[in-house]
Amino acid sequence: MATAAVETGERETYLNREYGIKSWLLTVDHKRIALLYLMSITLFFFIGGFFALLIRLELLTPAGDLVQADTYNKLFTMHGQVMVFFFLIPAVPAVLGNFLIPIMIGAKDLAFPRINLLSWYLYIIGGVLMLYTILNGGVDTGWTFYTPLSTEFLNTHVITAGLAIFVAGFSSILTGLNFVVTTHRMRAPGMTWSRLPLFVWAHYATSIIQLLGTPVLAITLVLVVCERLFHLGIFNPTLGGDPLLFQHLFWFYSHPAVYIMILPGMGIVSEIVCCFSRKRIFGYQAMALAVLGIAVVGFLVWAHHMFVAGISLYAAMIFSLLSYFVAVPSAIKVFNWTSTMYKGSITYQTPMLYAFGFIGLFTMGGLTGLFLASLGVDVHVTDTYFVVAHFHYIMVGGMVMAYLGGMHFWWPKISGKMYPEGWGRLAALLVFVGFNLTFFPQFILGYLGMPRRYWDYSHSPEFQILNVLSTAGATVLAVGYLLPMIYFLWSMRYGKPAPANPWNAAGLEWMIPSPPPTFNFDLEPVVTWEAYNYDQIKEEVPVAQ
Amino acid sequence: MFQTMPLWPVRASTTANSVDALYIFLVVVSALMSAAIFTMVVYFAIRYRRQQGRRAEQIEGSHALEITWSVIPFCVFMVFFGWGANIYFKERKPPQDSAEVYTVAKQWMWKFEHMEGQREINELHVPLGRDVKMIMTSQDVIHSFYVPAFRIKQDVLPGRYTVAWFRPTKPGTYHLFCAEYCGTSHSGMVGSVVVMEPKDYEAWMGGGGSQPLAVTGQQLFTQLGCVTCHRQDAQGRGPNLVGIYNKPVLLEDGRTVIADENYIRESILQPAAKIVNGYKPIMPTFQGQISDEQLNALVAYVKSLSQSSGQTGGKSMAAATAQPQM
Numbered sequence: 001m002a003t004a005a006v007e008t009g010e011r012e013t014y015l016n017r018e019y020g021i022k023s024w025l026l027t028v029d030h031k032r033i034a035l036l037y038l039m040s041i042t043l044f045f046f047i048g049g050f051f052a053l054l055i056r057l058e059l060l061t062p063a064g065d066l067v068q069a070d071t072y073n074k075l076f077t078m079h080g081q082v083m084v085f086f087f088l089i090p091a092v093p094a095v096l097g098n099f100l101i102p103i104m105i106g107a108k109d110l111a112f113p114r115i116n117l118l119s120w121y122l123y124i125i126g127g128v129l130m131l132y133t134i135l136n137g138g139v140d141t142g143w144t145f146y147t148p149l150s151t152e153f154l155n156t157h158v159i160t161a162g163l164a165i166f167v168a169g170f171s172s173i174l175t176g177l178n179f180v181v182t183t184h185r186m187r188a189p190g191m192t193w194s195r196l197p198l199f200v201w202a203h204y205a206t207s208i209i210q211l212l213g214t215p216v217l218a219i220t221l222v223l224v225v226c227e228r229l230f231h232l233g234i235f236n237p238t239l240g241g242d243p244l245l246f247q248h249l250f251w252f253y254s255h256p257a258v259y260i261m262i263l264p265g266m267g268i269v270s271e272i273v274c275c276f277s278r279k280r281i282f283g284y285q286a287m288a289l290a291v292l293g294i295a296v297v298g299f300l301v302w303a304h305h306m307f308v309a310g311i312s313l314y315a316a317m318i319f320s321l322l323s324y325f326v327a328v329p330s331a332i333k334v335f336n337w338t339s340t341m342y343k344g345s346i347t348y349q350t351p352m353l354y355a356f357g358f359i360g361l362f363t364m365g366g367l368t369g370l371f372l373a374s375l376g377v378d379v380h381v382t383d384t385y386f387v388v389a390h391f392h393y394i395m396v397g398g399m400v401m402a403y404l405g406g407m408h409f410w411w412p413k414i415s416g417k418m419y420p421e422g423w424g425r426l427a428a429l430l431v432f433v434g435f436n437l438t439f440f441p442q443f444i445l446g447y448l449g450m451p452r453r454y455w456d457y458s459h460s461p462e463f464q465i466l467n468v469l470s471t472a473g474a475t476v477l478a479v480g481y482l483l484p485m486i487y488f489l490w491s492m493r494y495g496k497p498a499p500a501n502p503w504n505a506a507g508l509e510w511m512i513p514s515p516p517p518t519f520n521f522d523l524e525p526v527v528t529w530e531a532y533n534y535d536q537i538k539e540e541v542p543v544a545q
Numbered sequence: 546m547f548q549t550m551p552l553w554p555v556r557a558s559t560t561a562n563s564v565d566a567l568y569i570f571l572v573v574v575s576a577l578m579s580a581a582i583f584t585m586v587v588y589f590a591i592r593y594r595r596q597q598g599r600r601a602e603q604i605e606g607s608h609a610l611e612i613t614w615s616v617i618p619f620c621v622f623m624v625f626f627g628w629g630a631n632i633y634f635k636e637r638k639p640p641q642d643s644a645e646v647y648t649v650a651k652q653w654m655w656k657f658e659h660m661e662g663q664r665e666i667n668e669l670h671v672p673l674g675r676d677v678k679m680i681m682t683s684q685d686v687i688h689s690f691y692v693p694a695f696r697i698k699q700d701v702l703p704g705r706y707t708v709a710w711f712r713p714t715k716p717g718t719y720h721l722f723c724a725e726y727c728g729t730s731h732s733g734m735v736g737s738v739v740v741m742e743p744k745d746y747e748a749w750m751g752g753g754g755s756q757p758l759a760v761t762g763q764q765l766f767t768q769l770g771c772v773t774c775h776r777q778d779a780q781g782r783g784p785n786l787v788g789i790y791n792k793p794v795l796l797e798d799g800r801t802v803i804a805d806e807n808y809i810r811e812s813i814l815q816p817a818a819k820i821v822n823g824y825k826p827i828m829p830t831f832q833g834q835i836s837d838e839q840l841n842a843l844v845a846y847v848k849s850l851s852q853s854s855g856q857t858g859g860k861s862m863a864a865a866t867a868q869p870q871m
Contacts, residue, residue, distance in 0.1 A: 069729050142726045148703065149686040153652070153728060237704025243687055244702070277593070283606035308689065308724075309700045310707045313637050317630050324622040328615055335614045336606075338582060341589035343602040348590070356586065363582050367575040374625045376564050376632025377571065380696040383689060383724040447568070449554050449693025451724045454732035460720060465550055535603045540595060 013416065013515040028113035029518055034099035035414070036120050037090060040127060042485065044086035047134070049481065051079035056438075056474040059467045064456035072455035073140035074156070078133075080143025085165045086127055088395055089257060092264035093210075094123070094175055096406050097203045099414060101179060103509040103516065104197050106188025106525040111181040119174040126168030133160045142453065144254070147235035147246040151227040158228060162221040169214045169221075172260075176210030179203050188508075190527035197507055197531050198281060201288045202267025205295040209256045209263075213299070217253035220246065247309055251302035259298040262362075262394055263291055265402030266333055269355045272405055273337050275505040276352035276541060277344030280532035283336045290329035290336075297326040307378045316375055323373035330366050334359060347541045349503070350424030354405025357432045361397025365390060368443065386446025389439045397435055404431065404484060411488060412502045416515040417495030423487045430480030437473025441466040504539040506532050557715040557740060558695035563632050565696070570628070574621065636697060639710035643678035644671075644862040647758065647841040650701045651684040652727055653734035658841060659862060662755030667736030669721065671713055672746035672862055678710045680806055680844075684837055689725035692738050698724055706806045713740040746862065762846025765839055774828070777850075783828060784821045790851035795822040809844050 010016060014031045017023075024032060055075050058066040067075065098116065102109050110116050133139055139161040141150040150158050183196075183204050196204075224246070226232045233239030235246040274281050281287055303311055303319040337359055346352070368390040371377050381387065404427075411419050445466045450457060457463050501510040508525055509516075529536065556562055593601075646669065649656040657665045671677050681690055681701040690709055691698040694717075699709035723734035741749060766772055774783035784794075789804045797820045802808055811818055813835075816828035835843070 064732070069732070073726075073729065073731070140728075144726075146687060146726070149726070149728060153686055237702070243704075278595075278601040280603055280605070282604060283611050286606065286611045307633070308698045309687075310702055310705070313634065316633065320630060320633075321626055324619075324626050327622055328619050331618045332611065332615055334582060335610075338585050338589065339604075339606075339610070341586065341593060343604065344589070344593045345595045345599065345601040346590055346593050347595050356590070359586060360579075360583060363579050367579060370575065370622065370625055371568070371571050374567065374571065374629030376629040376636070377568050378629070379633065379636060379698050380564050380568075380693070382698065383691070444552060447553055448551065449691070449720060449722065451691065451722045451732075453726040456732045459735050462550070534601060 011513065012517055013513070014518045015416070015515050017518050026117075028109070028117050030098050030102050030110050030113065030116055031414075031516065031518075033116050033120050034095050037094040037098060037123070040120075040124060041087050041091050041095065044082050044127065044130075045091075045481075046485075048079050048082035048087055049478065051075045051082070053474060053478060055079060056471040058455065059457075060471045062456070062458040062461050062464050064458075069455045070140060071138075073142075073453070074138035076453055077140050077142050078138055081139070081161060081165065082130065082134075083395075084143055084257070084261075085168050086123075086130060088261040088399055089172055090123060090168075090175070091403050092268065092399070092406065093179070093203055093206060093260075094119070094171075096268065096403075096410060097179065097199075097206075097264060098175070100410065100509055101182060101200055101203055102186065103512065103520050104200050104507060105183065105186060105191050106508050106521065106527060107182065107186035108519045108521065110178045111186055112178050115174050116178055119171045119178070122171035122174070123168055126164045126166075126171065129160050129164035129167060133157045133164060136160070144250060145221070145224055145246075146250075147224065147227070147241075147243050148237070151224055152236055152238075159225050162225050166218050166221045169218045172210050173214045176207035176214075179207040180211065183207075188525050188527055192527075194284075195527060195529070195531050196288075197267075198270035198284070198287050198291075199264075199267035202263045202265075202270070202291050205291040206260050206263045209260050209295050209298065213253045213256040213260070216249060217257075220249040220253070223249075244306070244310060247306050248303065251305045252299075255302040255305065256295075256298045258391070258394065259294055261399045263294065265358065265399045265406075266291065268402045268406035268409070269337060269358050271505075271507070272351045272355040272409055273340050274532045274534065275409070275503050276349060276355070277341050277346050278534045278537075278540060279340055279344045280530070280534055281336065282339035282342070283332075284531065286332055287336055290332045293329040294326060297322065297329075301326055304373055304378070305382075307375055308382055320373055320375045320378075324370070327366065327370060327373070330362075334363055334366070345540060348425075349408075349541065350419075350421060350428050351405045351409035351503075353425060353428040353432075354401050354408065357428065357435075358398055358401040358405065361393050361401060361432075361435065365393030365397055368393065380449075381446050383451055384446035385442040385450050385452055388452050389442035389446060392439045392442075397439070401431070401435075404428070407484070407488070409503070410509070411491070412498030413509055413514045413516070415488075415492055415495070416498050417491045418498050418502065419484075419491045419495060420487050423483060427480050427483035427487075430476055430483065432480075434473050434476030434478075434480050438470050438477055439473070441469040441473075445470075503541050504537055506534055506537060554693040555715065555717065555719065556694070556696075557717060557719055558692075558697070558711045558713055560632070560636055560711060561694065561696045561714075563635075567625075567628050567632060571625065574625075578618075636710075639678040639708060640676045640712075643676040643710055645678050645680055645845070646671075647838075647845065648679050648681040648690065648701070649684060649837045649841070650681065650688040650690070650723070650734075652686065653723070653730040655690075655721065655723075655734070655736050656838075658758055658838065659750075660758050660845065661750060661862070662757050662761065663750065664755070667721070668739065669736070670739045670741060670746065670749055672743045673713055673716055673740055674743070675862055676710060676712045677862070678708060680706050680708055680841070682706050682810075682837055682841075686727050687725050688723045688727050688734065691722040691724035692719055693722070694719035695738075700725055706810060708806070713738075716740050716742055750862070758842050758845040759849040760846075762842035762844070762849070765835075765843055766846055769831070769835075771843075782824075784824060786847050787850045790848045792851075794819075796820060797822045797824070806844055806848070809847050810840060813840060813843060 235241040301323045304323045498514040647658045683703040688701040695711040721736040814832045817826045
C-alpha cells in the first residue's frame with residue numbers, strides 16, 4: 001500500500017503516514033490518539049483557566065461587583081469540574097502516557113487500540129455534555145456536588161453536568177484498563193518489571209486507582225441524578241436519606257483521584273531529573289514501591305475531608321492517622337529526587353526547570369497537607385482558602401508543572417521539532433513566579449479565616465490585600481501558560497528538526513526516530529539494560545542553542 | 546495597609562490558643578523541612594552543574610538512607626497526629642455544665658435561641674468565660690458554623706443535631722461565617738458573635754421579656770398531648786422521661802443507646818425507629834408537624850426533666866454568670 005509519505009519521498013512517520021480528518025478520527029495509533037487528547041484537554045484547560053481568571057478578577061475587590069452571586073457560584077463550580085475531570089485526570093495519562101507507555105516498554109501499541117480510541121470518544125461525549133451544560137446556563141453545585149443542595153435545592157443543569165462526568169469517567173476507566181493490561185502483557189523481551197521506567201510504574205499505580213475508584217464516582221453520580229429526578233431518598237434526610245453517605249462515596253473516589261492526578265507527574269519528574277543529572281535514579285526500588293504504596297494507602301484516607309462534617313470522633317482519629325501514613329512515601333520520593341542530583345552532571349534545560357519547580361511546590365503542597373491531616377488545625381482551616389492553596393500547590397504546582405515539564409521533554413519526540421529553549425525557560429520562570437504569587441497568599445488568607453467559595457467579602461475588608469496579590473499572580477500565571485501553547489504551535493512549522501535523541505536520554509523512546517514511525521519499532525527490541533543506564537551513555541545533554 | 550495585615554485572626558477562645566500553638570509548631574517544622582530540601586536542591590544544582598572533564602557518579606541508592614528518611618519523618622508526623630488529635634478530642638467534648646444555645650441554620654441566615662428564650666438572628670451574644678455549647682441543625686442544606694476567632698468549625702446538617710462548643714476569653718465582636726457552600730447567598734450567610742463582660746451580658750439579657758425555652762417546651766408538651774402517655778410515673782403508655790437525658794436506654798431489640806439530643810429528636814420525629822424495651826410502637830410521628838424551633842423547645846424541656854429540682858431546665862448563660870447566692 002502506497003502511503004502519503006512514500007509518495008513525497010519523506011521518511012514515514014506516524015504523522016505523515018496518512019492525511020485527512022478521517023485518518024485522525026478513525027485512527028487506532030496510540031500516538032495519534034494521544035494528540036487527539038492533547039488538543040481536547042488543551043481546549044478544556046483554557047476554558048477552566050478562563051473561569052479561574054474571572055474568579056480572581058471578582059475577588060480583586062471585597063464587594064461582589066463584577067458578576068452576580070449565582071454567576072460566581074457557577075464559575076467556581078465549572079472551573080473545578082472542567083479542570084479536575086476534563087484536564088487534570090486525563091492530562092498526563094491520556095496524552096503522555098498514551099504516547100509513551102507502549103514505546104517505553106518496546107511495544108507497537110497499547111493492548112487494546114480500539115478501546116483506546118473508544119476512550120477518547122467517551123471523553124469527547126462527556127466533554128460535549130459539559131460544554132452543553134456551560135453554554136446552556138451552567139451548574140452551581142460546587143465541583144463536589146454536596147447533597148442535599150445538589151439534589152433538591154438548585155435549579156441549574158446538575159443532571160447534564162453529572163452525566164458529563166459519568167461518561168468521562170468511563171474514558172478514564174478504559175484508559176486505566178488498557179495501561180494495566182499493556183504493562184502486564186506487552187513488554188518487550190528483557191523489559192522486566194525491575195527495568196521499567198518509573199514513568200511506567202507511576203502510570204501502572206495510577207491505572208489501578210482509575211479502575212477501582214472511578215466506578216464508585218459513577219455510581220454516586222447516578223444516585224444523585226436518581227434522587228434529583230425521582231426523589232429516591234438516598235442522600236436527602238427529609239426523604240429518609242443521609243447527606244453524609246454522599247460525602248463518603250464522593251471522597252472515596254475523589255481523594256484517590258488526587259493521586260490519579262499527581263502520580264503520573266511524579267513519573268515524569270523521575271525521567272527528567274535522571275536525564276538532566278546524567279544519573280540513574282537514586283533508590284529505584286523505593287521509588288517504585290512508593291507509588292504503589294501511595295495508590296493503596298490513598299484509598300484509606302478519604303474521610304479526612306470530613307473532619308467537621310459530623311463523623312464520629314474515633315473515625316476522625318483513624319483517618320487522621322492514615323493520612324500521615326500516605327505522607328511517608330511522598331516524602332521518600334522527594335528525598336530520592338534530591339539525592340539523584342547528588343554527584344550528577346546537571347544542566348538546566350526547560351524540562352529540568354519545571355522539575356525543580358515541581359519538587360519545590362510539591363514539597364510545600366505536601367507539608368501543608370500535614371497541617372490539614374492534623375485534626376486540631378484542620379477544624380480551623382478546612383473549607384477556607386488554606387485548603388484551596390494546599391490543593392492548588394499539589395494540582396497546579398505539582399501536576400501542571402510536571403505536565404509542562406513532560407511536554408517540553410518529549411515535544412521533540414512527539415512533533416519532531418525543537419521548541420525555542422529561551423522562550424521555554426522564560427515561560428517556566430513565569431509559571432513558577434506567577435504560581436507562588438497566586439497561591440501563597442491564600443495560605444495566610446485561609447488561616448485568617450476567609451472561607452472558600454465566597455463571592456463577596458465586604459464584611460471582611462482585611463482580606464483584600466492578600467486577594468489583590470493573588471489576582472496579580474494569576475495574570476502572570478496566565479501569560480506563563482499561554483507562552484508554551486504559542487511556541488509549541490510555532491515550532492511545528494518553524495522549529496528546528498529534532499534528532500532521535502535530543503537530550504542524549506536513556507530509554508527506548510529515544511532509540512527510535514523523532515517523530516516515531518507508526519509501529520514504533522522496525523524490529524522488536526530486546527532489552528539488556530537497566531532503566532536510566534546513564535553510565536552507558538557517554539554524551540552529555542547537548543548545550544542549548 | 547500592610548501594618549494592618551495580620552497572620553492570624555484574634556485569639557478569643559481557649560481553643561484558639563491551643564490551635565495556634567500547634568499551627569506555629571507546624572509552620573516551624575515545615576519551614577525547617579523545606580529549607581533543608583530547597584538548600585540541598587540548590588546546592589546540588591550548583592555544585593554538580595556540568596563541568597568539563599567531570600562525569601556523573603552513578604549511585605544505586607541506599608537502604609539505610611531510605612529507612613532513615615522514612616522513619617524520622619514518620620516519627621515527626623506522629624507528633625503532629627497526637628497533638629492534633631488531642632486538641633480535636635477536647636473540641637468535640639463540651640464541658641458538662643456548658644450553657645446551651647439552640648441553633649437553626651437556613652438559606653441564608655443563622656437563628657439562635659438561648660435557654661432563657663432570647664432569640665437572635667445572625668448575631669449571638671455570649672458572656673466572657675462561659676462554656677457555650679451550640680446545638681445545631683439545618684432546615685435545608687448543609688451549612689457550617691465557623692468562628693475564626695475561636696478556631697472552631699462544625700457542619701450543620703439537616704435532619705440531625707451537631708454540636709460545637711467554645712469558651713470566649715476576650716470581649717469583642719467576631720466574624721461568624723458559613724463555611725460550607727450552601728447556594729446563592731453563601732457569602733452573605735455571615736454574622737457576628739459578641740462576647741460581653743458578664744455584667745454587660747446580664748444587662749443585655751434583661752432587655753427581653755421572653756420565657757425560658759424549656760417552659761415553651763413544657764407548654765408544647767401539654768398542647769401536643771405528649772403528657773398523656775409520657776407521665777411522670779410508671780403508669781404511662783410511653784416511657785417516663787424524667788432523668789433519661791444522657792443516660793443509657795435499653796431498646797426492645799436488646800441494643801442500648803445513650804439518650805442524647807439526637808436520640809430525643811429522632812424519637813419525636815420517627816418514634817418507631819428505636820423502641821424502648823417494654824413499650825409498644827404506638828406513638829404517632831411529629832415529622833413535618835412541628836417546626837425546628839418547636840422541636841428544639843421540646844428537646845430542651847425533656848432535657849430539663851433530668852436536672853435537679855429548682856432549675857428551669859437546660860443550662861442557661863445566666864445560671865452561671867450570676868453570682869452564686871449563698
